[in-house]
Amino acid sequence: xxxxEDNSRPHLAPGCRWAEPSNGERTVLFPExxxxxxxxxxxxxxxxxxxxxxxxxxxxxxxxxTLTDVQKxxxxxxxxxxxxxxxxxxxx
Amino acid sequence: MSxxxxxxxxxxxxxxxxxxxxxxxxxAMQKATSELSTAEWNRVFREAAAMGSLHVHLTGxxxxxxxxxxxxxxxxRSAGLYTNLITSGLGLSEQKLQDLLAAGLEHIQLSxxxxxxxxxxxxxxxxxxxxxxxxxxxxxxxxxxxxxxIVVHRQNLDRLEEMIxxxxxxxxxxLEIANVQYYGWALPNRTALLPIRSQVENxxxxxxxxxxxxxxxxxxxxxxxxxxxKYPKACMGGWGxxxxxxxxxxxxxxxxxxxxxxxxxxxxxxxxxxxxxxxxSAAFNKFRGEEWMAEPCRSCDRRQEDFGGCRCQAFxxxxxxxxxxxxxxxxxxxxxxxxxxxxxxxxxxxxxxPQSPVANEHSWTYRPNPS
Numbered sequence: 368x369x370x371x372e373d374n375s376r377p378h379l380a381p382g383c384r385w386a387e388p389s390n391g392e393r394t395v396l397f398p399e400x401x402x403x404x405x406x407x408x409x410x411x412x413x414x415x416x417x418x419x420x421x422x423x424x425x426x427x428x429x430x431x432x433t434l435t436d437v438q439k440x441x442x443x444x445x446x447x448x449x450x451x452x453x454x455x456x457x458x459x
Numbered sequence: 460m461s462x463x464x465x466x467x468x469x470x471x472x473x474x475x476x477x478x479x480x481x482x483x484x485x486x487a488m489q490k491a492t493s494e495l496s497t498a499e500w501n502r503v504f505r506e507a508a509a510m511g512s513l514h515v516h517l518t519g520x521x522x523x524x525x526x527x528x529x530x531x532x533x534x535x536r537s538a539g540l541y542t543n544l545i546t547s548g549l550g551l552s553e554q555k556l557q558d559l560l561a562a563g564l565e566h567i568q569l570s571x572x573x574x575x576x577x578x579x580x581x582x583x584x585x586x587x588x589x590x591x592x593x594x595x596x597x598x599x600x601x602x603x604x605x606x607x608x609i610v611v612h613r614q615n616l617d618r619l620e621e622m623i624x625x626x627x628x629x630x631x632x633x634l635e636i637a638n639v640q641y642y643g644w645a646l647p648n649r650t651a652l653l654p655i656r657s658q659v660e661n662x663x664x665x666x667x668x669x670x671x672x673x674x675x676x677x678x679x680x681x682x683x684x685x686x687x688x689k690y691p692k693a694c695m696g697g698w699g700x701x702x703x704x705x706x707x708x709x710x711x712x713x714x715x716x717x718x719x720x721x722x723x724x725x726x727x728x729x730x731x732x733x734x735x736x737x738x739x740s741a742a743f744n745k746f747r748g749e750e751w752m753a754e755p756c757r758s759c760d761r762r763q764e765d766f767g768g769c770r771c772q773a774f775x776x777x778x779x780x781x782x783x784x785x786x787x788x789x790x791x792x793x794x795x796x797x798x799x800x801x802x803x804x805x806x807x808x809x810x811x812x813p814q815s816p817v818a819n820e821h822s823w824t825y826r827p828n829p830s
Contacts (some may be wrong), residue, residue: 381603381632382566384541384565384602386539386541387539394513396541396565398543398565398566398568398604401541414467429460440547453674453675454678455604455633455678
């Protein structure tokens with residue numbers, strides 16, 4: 368497991384994109400598949416715009432959930448992004 | 460629950476510069492003169508998107524043989540579909556590549572027959588390998604999702620590691636290694652294509668090691684040969700459940716091979732809406748649900764997982780499209796597959812196995828071009 372570096376800028380991998388929103392749901396399309404992202408996953412991924420750094424994304428999440436355990440947020444968001452990287456959906 | 464054709468498989472043409480001995484196109488191919496027009500395809504793309512389809516797989520034959528391929532990509536993408544081109548690459552110039560990307564193409568799936576040039580050209584019945592390698596490198600320079608697909612079988616499975624290295628050098632996002640499946644042109648060539656047991660076992664190890672080594676860099680998907688599986692595959696995710704295929708002449712089918720099943724009338728998008736075909740047509744409803752199942756499927760715990768396996772394979776091997784897929788170890792006619800596997804392994808499964816494939820003198824049945 369290689370978690371994103373603080374200063375990396377996570378973004379959707381080439382050929383992966385958001386589908387048009389329908390019924391309030393958000394879906395990421397990628398080769399041969401699609402995932403509907405909800406809750407925390409959605410909050411993480413919507414901020415992976417290639418502009419924000421991973422540290423900044425963690426900061427946003429911290430505010431959204433008024434959580435204080437930054438290390439825990441980092442671990443969980445990081446391992447989610449790493450899983451998506453292995454599927455070639457996210458790069459950082 | 461209402462079923463949605465999540466992906467549309469658009470077989471744009473059956474014309475192809477290659478003649479692969481395992482081509483999944485039907486033995487009875489559609490002629491160039493009967494192909495759907497640009498406008499007809501674009502209407503199909505819009506209808507599919509309106510029904511909730513997310514992806515379109517533009518395939519063939521060779522989809523680049525369509526002069527309007529750029530317009531079709533644009534039509535599919537503007538309908539909102541995720542656009543994938545499944546191609547041999549032959550016919551793809553640098554300019555055409557740029558035009559396709561500008562039209563919104565998102566994923567290119569480039570097929571290879573082997574990593575070895577002579578072997579690849581022999582399987583394809585054409586000299587295309589060297590061109591494909593060049594193309595693969597120029598595709599990789601573009602910002603597009605890129606999958607390399609290599610088909611494996613008895614004649615090349617021993618070189619699996621070399622093939623993975625070959626792909627690794629080109630650096631696609633994803634490598635799909637697919638064992639031949641015995642439909643279309645592969646069935647008449649089955650004896651020469653079916654791997655032996657030790658090849659299959661070794662291949663599983665090689666794939667696992669490579670997946671570990673390349674984690675995060677190149678994703679590897681492996682399609683195992685179902686003749687060696689204990690249970691059948693959930694073919695197409697179940698008949699008429701997730702996928703909808705339109706053939707070059709506009710016939711709507713639940714899969715590539717369904718045309719072989721006698722007694723089914725497949726409706727044409729020239730005459731009916733996609734929605735009617737998907738929801739109402741007799742052919743798409745034929746093997747939905749469980750009513751059609753016989754034992755052992757009907758009371759099997761796995762019936763919701765694999766739907767009794769593949770209807771086309773059941774028909775091709777047993778003559779009964781509603782029977783259990785004979786690759787299933789529980790199938791009454793499993794001996795048909797077992798017998799083929801034993802023959803391939805050079806005798807009874809418990810006997811002495813050949814260590815490597817028999818260098819058999821085989822004469823391939825090559826896939827011709829439609830007239």
